[in-house]
Structure formats: C-alpha cells, structure tokens
Amino acid sequence: MSEAGKDRALVLFSGGQDSATCLAWALDRFARVETLGFDYGQRHRIELEARGRLRAGLSRLVPAWGRRLGDDHTLSLDALGQISETALTREAEIGYAASGLPNTFVPGRNLVFLTFAAALAYRRGLRHIVGGMCETDFSGYPDCRDDAIKAMQVALNLGMDRRFVLHTPLMWLDKAQTWRLAEDLGGGGLVDLVVEESHTCYLGERGARHAWGYGCGTCPACTLRAEGHRRFVAESV
Numbered sequence: 001m002s003e004a005g006k007d008r009a010l011v012l013f014s015g016g017q018d019s020a021t022c023l024a025w026a027l028d029r030f031a032r033v034e035t036l037g038f039d040y041g042q043r044h045r046i047e048l049e050a051r052g053r054l055r056a057g058l059s060r061l062v063p064a065w066g067r068r069l070g071d072d073h074t075l076s077l078d079a080l081g082q083i084s085e086t087a088l089t090r091e092a093e094i095g096y097a098a099s100g101l102p103n104t105f106v107p108g109r110n111l112v113f114l115t116f117a118a119a120l121a122y123r124r125g126l127r128h129i130v131g132g133m134c135e136t137d138f139s140g141y142p143d144c145r146d147d148a149i150k151a152m153q154v155a156l157n158l159g160m161d162r163r164f165v166l167h168t169p170l171m172w173l174d175k176a177q178t179w180r181l182a183e184d185l186g187g188g189g190l191v192d193l194v195v196e197e198s199h200t201c202y203l204g205e206r207g208a209r210h211a212w213g214y215g216c217g218t219c220p221a222c223t224l225r226a227e228g229h230r231r232f233v234a235e236s237v
Contacts (some may be wrong), residue, residue: 009033009128009167010121012113013072017198017213017225018132018170021178024058024185025169026130027065034070034124036117040109041081044204048074050197057193061186071124075116080109084221110143111152118164119155130167137224138175146171173229176235183232200225 011025013019013035026033037051051072059066086212110133117129132145142148148170170178183192194213199206201215201222208217212229215222 006127008034008124008126009130010034010036010071010116010124010126012129012131013051013054014045015054015198016132017194018056018134018178020194021182022132022169023054024065024182026128026167026188027058027062027068028185029146031068032070033068034126035072036115037072037074037116038077038113039079044199044202046204046206047199050060050199053197054193056199057187058190059187061187061193070091075119075120077112077116079227080112088145090178091139096104103210108143110141110148114149114152114163114166116154117158118162121164122162123160124158127163128165128167130169132170134170134173134178135169137228160222174231175224177232179232180235183197183236193228 009030009032011023011026011033013021013023014037019058023035025032027150035050035051036054039045039048039152048073051074055072071150110131114129114131117131121127121129133149135145148182149166149168149171153164156162156164156166173181174190178193179191182194185197186193195211196213198213199215200213202219203216205215205216208214210226212226216225217226
C-alpha cells in the first residue's frame with residue numbers, strides 16, 4: 001500500500017444517523033474519504049436514497065469536507081437478504097426470536113459488510129475502514145460488539161496480507177452522545193442535516209416528521225434515536 005493510502009478511508013455508509021456521523025468523523029480526520037453502501041433487500045431500503053443527500057449536505061456544510069469526499073460505491077448483496085429470514089429483510093412483525101435476539105438481527109451482516117469493504121479498500125488502496133457499530137445503545141446484535149470487530153480486523157489483515165485499521169468511533173457512545181458528537185464535528189448545521197436527511201426507521205417510513213427526524217416512531221431504531229435526541233436536547237439546555 002502506498003504512503004498516500006495510509007491517510008485514506010472507506011466509510012460504511014448506509015444513510016442512517018450513525019453512518020452519517022461516522023462519515024463526518026472520517027472527513028474531519030482523513031485526507032480522502034470514499035463511501036460504501038449495501039443493497040441487501042433491506043425492508044428500509046429507502047435509507048439508500050438518503051446517501052446522496054447526506055453526501056451533498058456534508059460537502060456544503062464544510063468546504064474542506066467536500067474537497068476530501070471521494071467516490072461513492074454501492075454493492076448489491078441480494079444473497080444476504082435471501083438467506084436471512086428476519087424482520088429486517090421481509091414483512092414481519094418486529095419482536096424477539098426464540099434465541100432472545102431481536103428478529104431484526106441479520107446473521108453475519110456486519111461480518112459480510114466488513115469483508116466486502118476490505119476487498120474494495122484493497123483494490124482502491126485505502127487503509128482505514130470506518131463503521132458505525134456500537135456496543136452501548138444498540139439492539140443486542142452480536143456482530144456490533146467490539147470483540148467481533150477486533151477479531152475481524154485480525155482476520156482481514158491475515159487473509160488479505162494488508163494492514164487495515166477498522167475504526168468504530170461510536171462503539172462506546174450512547175445515542176445522546178452520538179448526537180453530541182455530530183454537533184461537535186459540524187455544529188448545529190450537521191445536527192439539522194442528520195435530522196432532516198438521514199433515515200433510521202426499520203419500517204422505511206418517511207411520512208411523520210418528529211423532532212429527531214422521520215420515522216414510524218415506534219420501531220426499535222426510532223425509539224433509540226428519539227430517546228437519544230431527547231436526552232441530547234435536555235443536556236444542551
């Protein structure tokens with residue numbers, strides 16, 4: 001890998017609150033940042049439509065970020081949706097499986113995402129891979145845990161004979177702190193951009209506008225986002 005590649009990053013960018021904050025975090029740190037989204041038949045596929053608006057908004061918000069923002073990539077992973085009988089990839093009531101995990105858990109999703117991200121980073125000459133995985137305020141997904149991400153970094157480095165660095169800037173932040181990080185990075189403008197343009201709702205609803213953004217307001221993703229925003233606003237007073 002060239003010396004230039006050591007200061008370049010690839011962000012797993014879904015179009016949600018967490019990945020938008022991670023993209024801002026990367027743009028604030030690296031000389032060149034590319035983005036990668038995945039279409040895996042997710043029920044809330046509308047999140048992919050938010051990606052372009054968020055990239056454009058970040059570029060306008062901080063001109064230096066616009067200069068650092070590189071190519072965008074979208075990969076189709078239909079097979080992942082086909083083998084995942086979950087409430088995130090088919091019409092089903094959101095709840096808990098017999099295992100105790102939420103039935104929105106797509107087995108292997110983050111592991112597959114990171115593998116494809118590393119393969120793309122290998123081809124593009126990028127060293128840093130940034131993801132929004134979080135072990136603090138999350139739905140209990142085992143592939144969001146810090147140990148899983150660290151194990152993936154070891155496996156990817158061994159399997160591809162490269163020195164990738166996996167960054168998870170939200171790993172130990174709750175949702176209120178994630179809102180705060182957005183404010184620290186881009187001020188009220190970034191908070192407003194995340195509210196208006198990012199998408200989190202598992203049901204893919206964009207009708208109702210809440211103080212924290214658009215969504216059904218009742219699914220686990222909306223509940224986490226709403227409660228985090230409430231605490232963020234309360235702590236800002």
